Amino acid sequence: MTRSILIDTDTASDDAVAILMAARTPDIDIKAVTIVAGNMPVAQASLNARYTLELCGKTDVPVYHGADAPLMRDVYRAYFFHGPDGMGNMNYPAPKMQPKSDHAVDAMIETIKANPGIMLVTLGPMTNVALALAKAPEIAKNVSRCVVMGGAANVVGNVTPAAEYNIWCDPEAARMAFRSDLPIEMVGWELCRGEANLSDEEMRYCKETINTSYSNFAIDCNFSALEANRNWLGDPGLGLPDPTAMAIAIDPTICTRSSKHYVEIECDGTYTRGMTVIDQCNVTDYDTENVAMWQPIVKKGKPHVTICWSLDAKRWKELLYKCLS
Numbered sequence: 001m002t003r004s005i006l007i008d009t010d011t012a013s014d015d016a017v018a019i020l021m022a023a024r025t026p027d028i029d030i031k032a033v034t035i036v037a038g039n040m041p042v043a044q045a046s047l048n049a050r051y052t053l054e055l056c057g058k059t060d061v062p063v064y065h066g067a068d069a070p071l072m073r074d075v076y077r078a079y080f081f082h083g084p085d086g087m088g089n090m091n092y093p094a095p096k097m098q099p100k101s102d103h104a105v106d107a108m109i110e111t112i113k114a115n116p117g118i119m120l121v122t123l124g125p126m127t128n129v130a131l132a133l134a135k136a137p138e139i140a141k142n143v144s145r146c147v148v149m150g151g152a153a154n155v156v157g158n159v160t161p162a163a164e165y166n167i168w169c170d171p172e173a174a175r176m177a178f179r180s181d182l183p184i185e186m187v188g189w190e191l192c193r194g195e196a197n198l199s200d201e202e203m204r205y206c207k208e209t210i211n212t213s214y215s216n217f218a219i220d221c222n223f224s225a226l227e228a229n230r231n232w233l234g235d236p237g238l239g240l241p242d243p244t245a246m247a248i249a250i251d252p253t254i255c256t257r258s259s260k261h262y263v264e265i266e267c268d269g270t271y272t273r274g275m276t277v278i279d280q281c282n283v284t285d286y287d288t289e290n291v292a293m294w295q296p297i298v299k300k301g302k303p304h305v306t307i308c309w310s311l312d313a314k315r316w317k318e319l320l321y322k323c324l325s
Contacts, residue, residue: 001027002027002028002029003027003028003029003119004029004031004115004117004118004119005022005028005029005030005031005118005119005120005121005249006030006031006032006033006034006108006111006112006115006118006119006120006121007019007022007030007032007033007034007121007123008033008034008035008036008066008104008108008120008121008122008123008124008126008128008129009033009034009035009036009045009049009122009123009124009242010035010036010037010038010039010040010045010123010124010125010166011035011039011040011045011046011048011049011052011086011123011124012039012040012045012048012078012081012082012086012087012225013082013083013086013087013088013221013222013224013225014222014225014239014240014241014242014243015039015045015048015049015123015124015242016048016049016051016052016087016217016218016221017218017221017222017240017242017243017320018121018123018149018240018242018243018245018246019033019049019052019053019056020052020055020056020214020217020218020323020324021243021246021247021250021319021320021323022121022246022249022250023052023053023056023057023058023061024056024214024323024324025250025323028250030058030061031061031111031115031118032061032062032063032064032107032108032111033049033053033061033062033063033064034063034064034066034104034105034107034108034128035049035063035064035065035066035099035104036066036067036104036124036125036126036127036128037066037067037068037069037070037075037124037125037127038077038078038124038125038165038166038169038170039077039078039081039082039086039124039165040077040078040082040086041068041077042065042066042067042068043065044085044086045086045124046063046065046099047094047095048085048086048087048092049063050063050095050097050098050099051087051092051093051094051095052217053095053097054095054096054097055213055214055217056214059096059097062100062107063097063099063100064099064100064102064103064104064107064108065099065103065104066103066104066105066108066127066128066131067104067105067127067128067131069127070125070127070169070170070172070173071127071130071131071170071172071173072170072172073169073170073171073172076169078165080228080232081224081225081228081232082224082225082228083223083224087221088220088221088222088223088224088225089223089224090220090221090223092221104128105128105131105132105135108128108129108132108139109132109135109136109139112132112139112142112143113136113139113142115142116142117142117144118142118143118144119143119144119145119146119147119249120143120145120146120147120182121146121147121149121245121246121249122146122147122148122149122150122166122177123149123166123242123245123246124166124169125166125167125169125170125173125174126148126150126166126167126170126173126174126176126177127170127173129173129176129177129182130170130172130173130174130176130177131173133176133177133180133182134176137180137181140180140181140182140183141181143182143183144183145183145185145249145252146177146182146183146184146185147185147187147245147246147248147249148177148184148185148186148187148245149166149187149189149241149242149244149245149246150164150166150167150174150186150187150188150189150276151164151166151167151174151186151188151189151263151276152164152188152189152190152275152276153186153188153190153276153278153307153308153309154278154280155188155190156190157189157274157275158189158233159274160271160272160273160274161271162266162269162271162272162273162274162275163266163272163273163274163275163276164188164189164274164276165189167265167274167275167276168273168274169274171265171266171267171273171274172267174265174274175264175265175267178263178264178265178305183306184263184304184305184306185248185252185255185258185305185306185308186263186276186305186306186307186308187241187244187245187248187255187308188276188307188308189239189241191241191244191245191308191310191311192239192240192241192243192244193235193239194235194313195313196239196244196311196313196316196317197229197235197236197237197238197239198237198238198240198317199236199237200237202237202317203219203226203237203238205321206218206219206321206324207219210321210324210325212324212325214323214324214325215321215324215325218320218324219238222238222240225238225239226238240320243320244311244316247311247316247319247320248308248311250319251315251319253312253315254311254312254315254316254319255308255310255311256310256311256312257308257309257310258306258307258308258309259280259306259307259309260303260304260305260306260307261278261279261280261282261303261305261307262278262279262282262284262302262303262304262305263276263277263278263279263304263305263307264276264277265277278305278307279303280307282303
């Protein structure tokens with residue numbers, strides 16, 4: 001039985017590996033790839049996504065261009081992390097497949113409506129998702145899972161001390177999505193760190209032992225990300241946030257601990273823009289009839305977002321290797 005998926009992405013190097021993983025999973029049917037501005041401008045992100053799909057032989061997957069800027073914020077690219085082309089300066093040839101003419105927001109709405117139970121995986125800022133929900137809020141009920149690579153679950157951010165890039169880039173859009181009826185599963189960037197990093201030995205294994213066009217592509221295109229991961233973030237190896245999120249989308253049991261909480265996105269703070277504020281101890285009062293006087297007067301709703309707190313690093317890597325083989 002196949003599972004339908006829609007991928008929304010600002011395709012740079014780790015997004016590309018995540019797309020590859022979905023394309024290389026036999027029971028995953030990619031119904032559409034929608035492009036949003038973020039790491040890269042829409043045009044470059046589209047080139048990267050289409051090149052990846054071509055590499056995997058998925059030339060029938062439609063690619064749609066979407067929002068080219070955040071809802072309210074200035075554009076901020078991640079060239080410093082992924083390189084000017086988003087793919088580690090590999091300068092891959094232009095793909096032959098072309099994007100569709102329809103706007104990504106309209107395509108997202110129609111694809112979700114036409115595929116009840118579809119899984120939505122977001123790998124970039126949530127601008128397209130917010131615009132689609134504003135236009136057709138009823139689509140949320142057709143989504144079985146909305147796996148979001150974004151946020152930081154009560155830990156340090158990667159673009160500010162408090163925030164992860166995808167959420168920080170367009171916090172208003174993320175707030176709209178997180179306040180919607182989408183069944184969000186938040187896979188924070190921290191899950192790709194530590195033992196989930198690919199070590200030098202593991203990268204050599206991909207290049208020299210697996211040694212396929214897929215495995216070489218996955219390591220090569222992340223050259224700039226590896227350097228930034230080590231020199232800027234101080235991690236020992238290659239962190240792949242989007243592929244770890246895709247791994248959990250493909251196999252939810254790779255997430256070893258999860259719980260549901262009320263989550264807000266900070267949009268107003270000078271130092272906390274884009275922070276994912278997770279009510280881990282459930283102190284937010286959502287029972288308006290029994291409000292204790294000492295409790296903060298924050299009554300937004302019940303716990304509604306599933307937070308993935310940890311993953312099985314060994315199994316995530318095994319799934320990656322399988323997709324690269």
